[in-house]
Amino acid sequence: MNVTVEEKLFQNRYKVDHGRPHISIVNPDVSTHDCRTQPCTRICPAACYKAEGNGTVSLISDGCLECGTCRIICSEHSNVDWSYPRGGYGILFKFG
Amino acid sequence: MEKFDAIVVGAGPSGNAAAYTLAKAGLSVIQIERGEYPGSKNVQGAILYSDALERLIPEFRDEAPLERHIIEQRMWVLDDDSHIATNYRSDAFNKLPYNRYTILRAQFDKWFSEKVTQAGALVICETTVTDLIMDGNRVVGVRTDRENGDLFADVVVLADGVNSLLAKKPGYQPEHKAADVALAVKEILFLPQETVESRFNVKEGEGVVIEMIGKITQGMMGTGFLYTNNESITIGVGCMLSDFKESGVSPYLLLEKMKAHPSIKPLIQGGEMKEYTAHLIPEGGLKAMPQVYGDGWMIVGDSGMFVNAVHREGSNLAMTTGRLAAETIIGLRQAGKQMTRENLAQYRAKLDDSFVMKDLAKYKDMPGVFHANPQFFTTYPELVNNAARHMLTVDGVDKKTKEREILKSFTASRSLFGLMGDAFKMWRALR
Numbered sequence: 001m002n003v004t005v006e007e008k009l010f011q012n013r014y015k016v017d018h019g020r021p022h023i024s025i026v027n028p029d030v031s032t033h034d035c036r037t038q039p040c041t042r043i044c045p046a047a048c049y050k051a052e053g054n055g056t057v058s059l060i061s062d063g064c065l066e067c068g069t070c071r072i073i074c075s076e077h078s079n080v081d082w083s084y085p086r087g088g089y090g091i092l093f094k095f096g
Numbered sequence: 097m098e099k100f101d102a103i104v105v106g107a108g109p110s111g112n113a114a115a116y117t118l119a120k121a122g123l124s125v126i127q128i129e130r131g132e133y134p135g136s137k138n139v140q141g142a143i144l145y146s147d148a149l150e151r152l153i154p155e156f157r158d159e160a161p162l163e164r165h166i167i168e169q170r171m172w173v174l175d176d177d178s179h180i181a182t183n184y185r186s187d188a189f190n191k192l193p194y195n196r197y198t199i200l201r202a203q204f205d206k207w208f209s210e211k212v213t214q215a216g217a218l219v220i221c222e223t224t225v226t227d228l229i230m231d232g233n234r235v236v237g238v239r240t241d242r243e244n245g246d247l248f249a250d251v252v253v254l255a256d257g258v259n260s261l262l263a264k265k266p267g268y269q270p271e272h273k274a275a276d277v278a279l280a281v282k283e284i285l286f287l288p289q290e291t292v293e294s295r296f297n298v299k300e301g302e303g304v305v306i307e308m309i310g311k312i313t314q315g316m317m318g319t320g321f322l323y324t325n326n327e328s329i330t331i332g333v334g335c336m337l338s339d340f341k342e343s344g345v346s347p348y349l350l351l352e353k354m355k356a357h358p359s360i361k362p363l364i365q366g367g368e369m370k371e372y373t374a375h376l377i378p379e380g381g382l383k384a385m386p387q388v389y390g391d392g393w394m395i396v397g398d399s400g401m402f403v404n405a406v407h408r409e410g411s412n413l414a415m416t417t418g419r420l421a422a423e424t425i426i427g428l429r430q431a432g433k434q435m436t437r438e439n440l441a442q443y444r445a446k447l448d449d450s451f452v453m454k455d456l457a458k459y460k461d462m463p464g465v466f467h468a469n470p471q472f473f474t475t476y477p478e479l480v481n482n483a484a485r486h487m488l489t490v491d492g493v494d495k496k497t498k499e500r501e502i503l504k505s506f507t508a509s510r511s512l513f514g515l516m517g518d519a520f521k522m523w524r525a526l527r
Contacts, residue, residue: 008372045374068259087221096201
């Protein structure tokens with residue numbers, strides 16, 4: 001498939017709260033060593049999570065659609081600290 | 097510190113219905129919304145069912161930003177390169193009052209919120225509620241991310257959507273199970289109005305919806321949809337989150353593949369994509385429903401799992417639960433009663449008495465049946481499409497032989513007992 005998620009997200013409007021991500025990985029070691037499948041790296045609809053070559057998981061939440069998927073699928077490890085962005089920040093849907 | 101009669105958290109359909117009803121009855125209401133404007137955080141397909149809104153705002157048709165009223169519903173069952181369809185189109189749907197419309201939620205919610213303000217509620221945007229303020233077991237207010245942002249009220253209505261982080265903090269609601277929520281992704285594709293109308297054989301203001309089931313979900317429990325708006329088409333696909341997790345299928349690639357299906361591609365050809373969204377839908381039904389009221393608090397809409405997944409209904413349940421919660425509060429105030437758990441149980445009684453709980457009770461076994469029987473999303477779509485292709489291909493084979501072969505293909509994939517069992521399971525779950 002030639003279309004990348006970045007091309008899709010490019011159409012969206014965001015107000016990024018620089019330096020204050022609203023999602024974080026609680027313990028990176030758990031992602032690297034204890035989580036074999038790392039489903040967040042495939043299921044996040046905005047591809048905010050990336051499986052790095054060295055086995056770690058990186059997270060950049062700027063393109064987050066605030067759906068909540070990553071928090072719920074992380075049921076075995078509860079390794080996602082998830083809150084809403086500060087008021088007014090984050091995704092701003094034009095059509096919804 | 098100023099104290100309100102009620103705080104409503106969230107300005108989606110349930111929160112707006114609650115705030116509107118409360119304010120109209122003269123209560124002092126403050127509504128907190130984290131988006132830049134009401135609607136800017138909200139996602140839906142979106143179909144608006146008139147009835148629930150009409151009970152709140154009878155004149156909505158003259159004012160609300162509506163896209164098209166639906167005159168035709170198509171149900172498609174797809175395999176990899178074909179689909180078998182039922183269409184229901186009726187001129188009865190073309191007569192006022194129209195039963196349902198396509199809407200764009202960002203625009204619709206903004207309008208709805210203006211009605212809430214006009215009714216007298218104080219609507220505060222760009223403010224996130226971060227916690228509930230408790231006095232023992234009783235909710236007495238909310239903490240926001242504004243400076244000195246604590247607010248107090250007799251009752252807090254949680255209309256904070258599917259993730260409902262607030263209800264989780266005091267343990268009113270456990271974290272959702274992946275098997276109880278669906279993840280849907282969609283795009284809005286813009287096309288000239290005339291193109292939409294000629295492609296879907298409708299006139300100005302008339303619309304078509306297509307609901308799809310089959311191999312587009314790649315074996316996962318879920319559905320696809322295509323809705324016609326005025327100058328755009330909304331196309332999306334949603335599957336149970338547990339199935340996404342197990343399959344490892346990427347949601348946006350699933351949508352890309354669906355858009356390339358030979359039955360779908362010509363309908364969206366040339367559409368200019370202007371937004372990509374993702375959203376969770378609470379589809380666990382009655383069995384996954386949390387406690388929806390307690391001392392000083394109530395839950396409405398998606399936060400309370402008020403979604404009828406079988407009939408693709410959610411926003412109407414949201415508006416109805418919001419209205420019923422508000423009417424409960426108004427009734428208690430008029431009777432001079434406190435917003436205690438015991439008194440707010442009237443909300444549950446009102447819910448039980450409405451279509452909301454009656455429908456959720458009717459379909460309480462559906463999620464389980466579909467989870468346990470993925471053949472409804474894989475084997476059957478393929479079998480019926482093959483059967484149609486076989487019967488409709490003229491190749492010198494007589495029809496009786498074709499029928500025998502089709503029956504054989506069904507029993508080979510599912511066995512006669514399997515077929516009868518599936519029919520029984522569906523009947524039991526739907527009756």
